[in-house]
Structures are given as structure tokens and as C-alpha cells.
Amino acid sequence: MDNSITQSGRQLILVTGAARSGKSEWAETLAIETDKTVTYIATATIDPTDVEWRARILLHQQRRPAIWQTVAAVEHLAKTIESALAEDCLLIDSLGTWVANLLDRSDEEWENLTQELLEILPNSVATIVIVAEETGWGVVPAYPSGRLFRDRLGMLTRKIGSISNPVYLVTGGHVLNLSQLGRKLD
Numbered sequence: 001m002d003n004s005i006t007q008s009g010r011q012l013i014l015v016t017g018a019a020r021s022g023k024s025e026w027a028e029t030l031a032i033e034t035d036k037t038v039t040y041i042a043t044a045t046i047d048p049t050d051v052e053w054r055a056r057i058l059l060h061q062q063r064r065p066a067i068w069q070t071v072a073a074v075e076h077l078a079k080t081i082e083s084a085l086a087e088d089c090l091l092i093d094s095l096g097t098w099v100a101n102l103l104d105r106s107d108e109e110w111e112n113l114t115q116e117l118l119e120i121l122p123n124s125v126a127t128i129v130i131v132a133e134e135t136g137w138g139v140v141p142a143y144p145s146g147r148l149f150r151d152r153l154g155m156l157t158r159k160i161g162s163i164s165n166p167v168y169l170v171t172g173g174h175v176l177n178l179s180q181l182g183r184k185l186d
Contacts, residue, residue: 010086010125014161016132017170024060024093026170027131034127036089038068041081043098045074060093074101078116084126095160096133099153103145114156122163130164132157158185 013030017023031038047053061070068091073080077098084090092098102110121128134157136150161167166179 009127011127012121012124012160012164013127013129014132014157014164014167015129015170016134016157016161016168018134018137021170022173022175023131023133023168023170025063026168026175027091027093027129028064030129031089031091032065034089036087036127038065038089038091039084040064040068040070041073041077041090041092042070043072043074043077043092043094043101045101074098075113078113078120081117081120081124081126081128084124084128086125088126090124090126090128091131092128093131094133095130095157096135096149096153099156100149103149103152110152114159117156118159118163121160130160132160134169 011034013027015023015027015030042057044053044057046057064070071080073092077092081090081092102113105113133153136154141147141150161178162184164179166177167182169176169178
């Protein structure tokens with residue numbers, strides 16, 4: 001068990017990494033290790049015509065313990081977190097999908113939604129594990145919506161990382177505790 005996780009205390013944990021790196025599996029392991037009641041907060045919308053997307057979601061569902069409750073939060077993530085209790089562990093998967101759901105929002109609406117989230121996260125009494133995709137390690141997208149997604153997700157992940165402890169990077173099937181190995185930017 002990770003020594004930083006306790007049953008009685010609240011904690012904000014960020015798990016970030018590339019696609020198919022194992023970040024969701026690591027986040028699930030951390031949630032189990034809390035010995036708290038786990039609620040999986042799904043940020044994805046399900047398109048019944050997208051067979052490949054449904055298969056990805058099914059893979060995640062099959063891997064999770066059956067006793068976990070699942071709650072959809074495709075837009076109002078902060079409101080979902082707000083109702084959590086001290087005996088809860090919320091596993092939010094994923095930040096990137098949540099950002100994608102809100103790409104059509106104006107800069108002002110986006111700022112309000114993220115500010116609401118950033119205010120509720122450190123004040124929640126629950127343990128919260130957030131999965132976030134790393135993006136922007138390649139070329140700058142050639143289209144505006146790609147750049148907007150990359151910039152919004154990158155900045156939000158950085159802000160959440162600054163208030164989280166621990167922060168994990170999962171890459172190549174390995175987990176790195178950035179809070180122990182790295183140094184936080186001010």
C-alpha cells in the first residue's frame with residue numbers, strides 16, 4: 001500500500017500520463033487502497049453509434065469492482081464532488097474527456113467552470129483521485145479546436161497538480177511519484 005494514502009484522511013491525488021499508459025489502472029489501485037467507499041465519476045458521454053468508444057468504456061467497467069458506484073459528470077464536475085463525504089473516495093476518469101465535453105464553451109464560461117472546480121477540490125472532505133491525459137508532447141495541432149483542447153487541458157492539469165499530493169506520472173507501464181522525485185513549480 002502507498003504510505004501516503006490513509007483511510008481516515010482526505011487527499012487529492014493526480015494521476016497523469018499518455019494514452020494506454022496504465023494511468024486508469026493505477027488510479028483504480030489507489031482508490032482500492034484507500035479502503036473507502038469508491039465512486040467512479042465518468043466524464044465520458046456514450047455515443048451508441050460509436051462501437052470502438054463503447055468497447056473502451058466496457059473495458060474500464062469490467063476492470064472495476066462491481067461494488068463501486070458510477071456517476072456521470074459530463075459537465076458539472078464540481079457539483080458532483082461537492083456532495084462527497086469523508087468516507088468516500090472519488091475516482092474521476094478523466095479530466096481530458098471532461099475538457100473535451102466543454103470545448104464549445106466561451107473563455108468566460110470555461111474560466112467559471114474551472115474556477116469552481118479548483119475551489120472545491122482542496123476543500124472536499126473526500127479522497128479524490130483524478131486521471132488526466134498528458135497532451136502537448138508532440139507538435140502543435142494545426143487546427144484551432146486541437147490547440148484549444150491542448151491548452152485548456154494542459155493548464156488545468158498543471159493547476160490541479162499544484163494542489164495535489166501525490167502526483168503520479170504513468171508511462172510505459174511504470175509509475176513515477178513526481179511529488180517525491182520532482183520539484184513543484186511556483
